[in-house]
Amino acid sequence: MDDYLNISNKNFKSRLIVGTGKYKNFKECSEAIKASGAQIVTVAVRRVNIFDKKKPLLMDYIDPKKITYLPNTAGCFTSSEALRTLRLAREIGGWKLVKLEVLGDKKTLFPDMIETIKSTEVLTKEGFKVMVYCSDDPLMAKRLENAGAVAIMPLAAPIGSGLGILNKVNIKIIRSRTKLPLIIDAGLGQASDASIAMELGCDGVLINTAIAMAKNPIQMAQAMRFAVIAGRKSFLSGRIKKTIYGKASSPKKGLI
Amino acid sequence: MKKINKVKIKINGRKRSINSKISLKSLLSTNKISLKKVAIEVNEKIINKKMINKIKIKNGDKIEIVHFIGGG
Numbered sequence: 001m002d003d004y005l006n007i008s009n010k011n012f013k014s015r016l017i018v019g020t021g022k023y024k025n026f027k028e029c030s031e032a033i034k035a036s037g038a039q040i041v042t043v044a045v046r047r048v049n050i051f052d053k054k055k056p057l058l059m060d061y062i063d064p065k066k067i068t069y070l071p072n073t074a075g076c077f078t079s080s081e082a083l084r085t086l087r088l089a090r091e092i093g094g095w096k097l098v099k100l101e102v103l104g105d106k107k108t109l110f111p112d113m114i115e116t117i118k119s120t121e122v123l124t125k126e127g128f129k130v131m132v133y134c135s136d137d138p139l140m141a142k143r144l145e146n147a148g149a150v151a152i153m154p155l156a157a158p159i160g161s162g163l164g165i166l167n168k169v170n171i172k173i174i175r176s177r178t179k180l181p182l183i184i185d186a187g188l189g190q191a192s193d194a195s196i197a198m199e200l201g202c203d204g205v206l207i208n209t210a211i212a213m214a215k216n217p218i219q220m221a222q223a224m225r226f227a228v229i230a231g232r233k234s235f236l237s238g239r240i241k242k243t244i245y246g247k248a249s250s251p252k253k254g255l256i
Numbered sequence: 257m258k259k260i261n262k263v264k265i266k267i268n269g270r271k272r273s274i275n276s277k278i279s280l281k282s283l284l285s286t287n288k289i290s291l292k293k294v295a296i297e298v299n300e301k302i303i304n305k306k307m308i309n310k311i312k313i314k315n316g317d318k319i320e321i322v323h324f325i326g327g328g
Binding site: 019020021022023026029042043044045046047048050051053057058059069071072074084087088089090091092093159160186208209 | 267268269270287288289292293294295296297300302305320321322323324325326327328
């Protein structure tokens, strides 16, 4: 049976979403995306450099007709900044699927959940399909669901920290309480972290720094691709029960 | 010589002085900006790209032209 990541009635074969920031150049970025197998990439909205027209453009390297662009509000600290950014993003190319991120603290980059929920409500009313970066708090996740979010995206650890999943229990609780796509958004550092996220029952992971800042980003992108597939298959297969005693794998019958 | 009226505006945070008769469309085309890849705001109001040839630039306008770049 085919196993797709379904977001807002659209199926994606890959459960790995990758960011397009922090790469050496667009060439490396596009090669990493290819190696990752990702079908969705996050992008930022920024001013055009009208004084240096020779600067290469993201769209010249990553074709939005082939890869789904997920405009993100990274860097926004208020609801009004985030709304302005996503309304502009929609105007660029008619995108409705967006990623909302309203930060509350410059040091930790933790989300401001009050502003995030408020923004989710407004954007949903305006017809956006909002995937939402949030804290790993099951109650906040529920509130976002009620506000109209199409995907819940809790952090595993602070953005760019590479610490891996700090609170597996919370992620499990969120999983058990929402039918929405649950995608780990931030804080993963290596391939095994991605597998763990998938084994906890998450529907996908979003990775930027762990790939872009690895010594070999292309190889890490590939590692993440396989880790997500491995973790998902492991989750679907149903793991064995844990026991503190040994259980022999070979039959006793026929022992010499 | 005919005097050309100039208006002072801000594009992406930078001051510019331009011909007062110019439309938003010609401002973009003289700057070689592809409409397909950008969104435009004038005084914090998003502009419908189909309407840009009807919009005339006024003194004091603040224009923002944005596009997608790499981001997490």
